[in-house]
Amino acid sequence: MNQTTENQIDFSALPAAGLGRRIASIVYDLLLLAAISLGYALVIFVIRMVTEGAPEQGQMMASPNPSVQFVIMVGWWFTLASYFNWCWKKRGQTLAMKTWRLRLQQSDGSLATAKQRWNRCLIAPVSIVSVVGLLWCLFDKEGLSLHDRINGTRVVLLPKKIN
16 A cells, blocks of 8 residues: 655645635544633633532532633633644644644644744634634635744644645
């Protein structure tokens, strides 16, 4: 069998990923993010139980003050962004992207830089939730999403045998 290896591929020549694969990958990643979020919530719950004590029986735990809520939300974002950064740093793929044969890279085929990865974590959620960022790839001459265009990255479709 003819097995393609990473050394035989010109990553800069790979086609941009289509909208369907991008959406499928996002849905899959959302399931993984839900699991990570549950783990984060458990850690926060344990920390609050240790620092504040358990509420009386039949009572709900009081909501933390706004500054603590802000710290919790920033920590949650950082936790989720760290998942993406770790995956993209290693091979340019999250588990979902690997399943759908997608890869995040720069236009020259090299992996995204740390700055690009963190910027993508800031820009992509807004771009995706507004839908404009994803639909952008349908009209972009290079097939880039809005957050890829802004960030200098691209999501490409890998050949079948490399994954």
